[in-house]
Amino acid sequence: MTVTTDTVRTDHGVPGARNRAKRSGARHRLVTHYLFMAPTIIVLALVVAAPLFYSFYLSFHEFIITYGQGDFIGFDNYVGALADDFGEVSWVTMKLTFFAVALEFLVAFGLALLLNRPTLRFREGYLVILMIPILMTPVAVALMFRLMFNPNLGIINWVLSLLYIPGQGWFGDPAMALPTVIFVDVWHETSLMLLMLYAGLKSLPSEPIEAARIDGASRLQIIWYVIVPLMRPIILVTLLIRMISALKSYDLIYMLTQGGPGKATETISFYAYRLGFRFLDIGQAAAVSFVLLGVVIILTLLLLRVMREN
Amino acid sequence: MIDEPKWLRVATHAILIFASAVILLPLLWVLRTSFADKVIAYKIPPDLFFTPTFDNYRDILLQFDFGSFFLNSLLIAVMTTLIALAIGALAAYVIDRHRTGGPVAPIAILATQMMPPIVLVIPFFLIFKKIGLTDTHAGLVISYLTFNLPYVIWLLMSFFKRVPRELDEAGLIDGCSPFTVFLRIVLPAALPGIGAAAVLSFVLCWNEFLFALMLTGQETKTLPVAISSLVTQQGTAIGAVSAATMLAITPMVIVYFAIRKLLVAGLSLGAVKG
Numbered sequence: 001m002t003v004t005t006d007t008v009r010t011d012h013g014v015p016g017a018r019n020r021a022k023r024s025g026a027r028h029r030l031v032t033h034y035l036f037m038a039p040t041i042i043v044l045a046l047v048v049a050a051p052l053f054y055s056f057y058l059s060f061h062e063f064i065i066t067y068g069q070g071d072f073i074g075f076d077n078y079v080g081a082l083a084d085d086f087g088e089v090s091w092v093t094m095k096l097t098f099f100a101v102a103l104e105f106l107v108a109f110g111l112a113l114l115l116n117r118p119t120l121r122f123r124e125g126y127l128v129i130l131m132i133p134i135l136m137t138p139v140a141v142a143l144m145f146r147l148m149f150n151p152n153l154g155i156i157n158w159v160l161s162l163l164y165i166p167g168q169g170w171f172g173d174p175a176m177a178l179p180t181v182i183f184v185d186v187w188h189e190t191s192l193m194l195l196m197l198y199a200g201l202k203s204l205p206s207e208p209i210e211a212a213r214i215d216g217a218s219r220l221q222i223i224w225y226v227i228v229p230l231m232r233p234i235i236l237v238t239l240l241i242r243m244i245s246a247l248k249s250y251d252l253i254y255m256l257t258q259g260g261p262g263k264a265t266e267t268i269s270f271y272a273y274r275l276g277f278r279f280l281d282i283g284q285a286a287a288v289s290f291v292l293l294g295v296v297i298i299l300t301l302l303l304l305r306v307m308r309e310n
Numbered sequence: 311m312i313d314e315p316k317w318l319r320v321a322t323h324a325i326l327i328f329a330s331a332v333i334l335l336p337l338l339w340v341l342r343t344s345f346a347d348k349v350i351a352y353k354i355p356p357d358l359f360f361t362p363t364f365d366n367y368r369d370i371l372l373q374f375d376f377g378s379f380f381l382n383s384l385l386i387a388v389m390t391t392l393i394a395l396a397i398g399a400l401a402a403y404v405i406d407r408h409r410t411g412g413p414v415a416p417i418a419i420l421a422t423q424m425m426p427p428i429v430l431v432i433p434f435f436l437i438f439k440k441i442g443l444t445d446t447h448a449g450l451v452i453s454y455l456t457f458n459l460p461y462v463i464w465l466l467m468s469f470f471k472r473v474p475r476e477l478d479e480a481g482l483i484d485g486c487s488p489f490t491v492f493l494r495i496v497l498p499a500a501l502p503g504i505g506a507a508a509v510l511s512f513v514l515c516w517n518e519f520l521f522a523l524m525l526t527g528q529e530t531k532t533l534p535v536a537i538s539s540l541v542t543q544q545g546t547a548i549g550a551v552s553a554a555t556m557l558a559i560t561p562m563v564i565v566y567f568a569i570r571k572l573l574v575a576g577l578s579l580g581a582v583k584g
Contacts, residue, residue: 029488030410032488033408033488034404036400036403036404036410036489037400037404037410037411039397039400040401040459040463043397044422044459044460047452047453047455047456048422048430051430051434052429054433054437055432107329110325111325111326114322117322119319122323126326126329126330128567128570129333129334130329130330131570132334132563133333135559135562135563135566136517136559137516137517137518137519137533137558137559137562138517138519139517139519140555140559143537143551143555144337144339144340146541147343147551148336153354155339155354158354158355158356187332187333187336191333247426248426248427248428250426250519250520254519254523255538255541272428272432273520276432276435277435277524282436286433289428290429292426292428293425293426293429296424296426300420300421300424301417303424304416304417
């Protein structure tokens with residue numbers, strides 16, 4: 001108490017001292033805050049920013065693994081890599097992203113609505129089972145389905161034969177490979193979307209839904225005119241997060257098809273990997289990876305804007 | 311409560327049971343195959359009942375040395391998680407409380423977390439080769455920090471947000487230093503969140519594939535890489551592959567059942583809210 005009055009009196013005595021004290025205090029605090037940040041800044045500078053700049057630098061140079069770094073060649077790597085198979089792999093990546101994310105969303109939103117019904121019994125049991133895939137490594141998921149989709153030894157063609165449906169080539173059939181990969185992706189990734197959408201539904205205010213019910217709206221009307229608009233920001237965030245991760249698809253492709261047959265399932269990430277570590281052309285691989293990074297950054301900025309607005 | 315037609319209740323359960331079956335049946339099938347001997351594993355039409363054998367598990371543990379790959383995965387995931395938590399908690403705290411780093415900080419964190427791994431694997435592969443970090447545990451831990459540190463910060467930011475600021479202020483007025491306030495007051499208050507972040511970060515490392523594939527060798531292989539090489543080595547050694555797959559999944563499923571509530575809260579928070 002006495003201390004406080006003392007300080008106030010001194011401040012009155014010397015005009016400006018209070019401001020100065022405040023400013024130096026603020027500066028001191030700022031330094032403390034950045035000390036908290038320092039380890040993170042140092043680590044991210046060393047392990048993210050530095051490799052990123054190095055790779056960006058390489059993307060403008062000739063670099064074959066066996067020969068090492070060569071001359072500065074401007075945009076040749078970009079032009080070369082983009083002219084080559086880039087169109088094809090971008091198209092595959094876009095199809096994979098679109099169909100996988102769309103299917104995952106429809107299934108996840110439907111299941112989330114069912115799970116959110118107030119009178120539902122065994123809710124916990126369903127949730128436990130439906131969340132299992134979230135924690136599985138894509139490698140395990142891929143292997144599981146490789147065994148089951150094996151045309152000769154797999155269980156799926158056998159089950160189909162019981163239903164008088166002819167067996168398919170699945171991953172080996174150029175027309176079937178991408179849809180089969182999408183199926184595996186949907187099996188694996190729907191859980192995460194379901195979790196996010198279900199958490200979103202649970203956080204919705206109940207008043208507007210009650211009001212609509214009292215006004216005599218049907219179940220479908222409530223979903224379409226009340227729940228969907230309320231869920232809009234969460235739906236957008238969920239879609240963007242999944243789109244970003246689908247665009248990066250690599251693990252499943254590596255394990256299921258290695259991009260084949262031909263290039264039927266080759267994604268941009270796998271293409272960059274193939275250029276760099278099969279054809280040993282690091283320069284071109286780096287160039288492709290930066291094009292992908294550009295797309296991902298644009299979507300991430302979009303995601304941040306949606307998050308901010310709410 | 312709310313009256314609803316019977317068909318709706320039946321249809322709801324029918325759909326949910328079908329979805330659960332789609333998830334469970336493949337897992338059960340792999341579990342079944344992991345206990346089958348070679349003849350039964352390849353048999354079509356398959357036998358549903360047979361005498362289970364542990365040969366596949368014995369093979370992958372003794373012949374293919376999966377025990378040490380398991381330990382590699384464990385060691386790398388634990389190390390990465392501890393470092394990321396120690397560093398990330400400090401940063402997440404000041405970003406949440408004082409907006410340190412301004413508007414750039416959250417953007418940089420999120421963008422780093424979203425970065426395609428292929429972008430960083432290329433330079434890491436070259437740099438590690440040059441400085442001898444290829445096929446070392448330390449090397450993989452370093453590369454895992456690239457995605458794990460931002461992920462942990464992002465999660466912890468939202469957990470710290472739930473700790474009332476009045477607690478900090480009370481501590482500061484009592485004369486604690488900012489670090490003491492963080493260590494003694496905020497951290498204990500956010501402990502469940504930190505637990506969730508630790509588990510999620512562990513899972514992320516445990517399941518990672520591309521960095522491990524490119525940066526490890528025989529000595530430091532993690533489980534996903536070991537399983538993937540089992541496939542190419544053995545063609546289709548169905549039983550062994552199934553057993554290895556179960557070995558990779560089981561610890562995660564145990565973690566999941568042990569702390570499901572915490573995990574679900576963390577996952578939805580980290581993913582949905584900012």
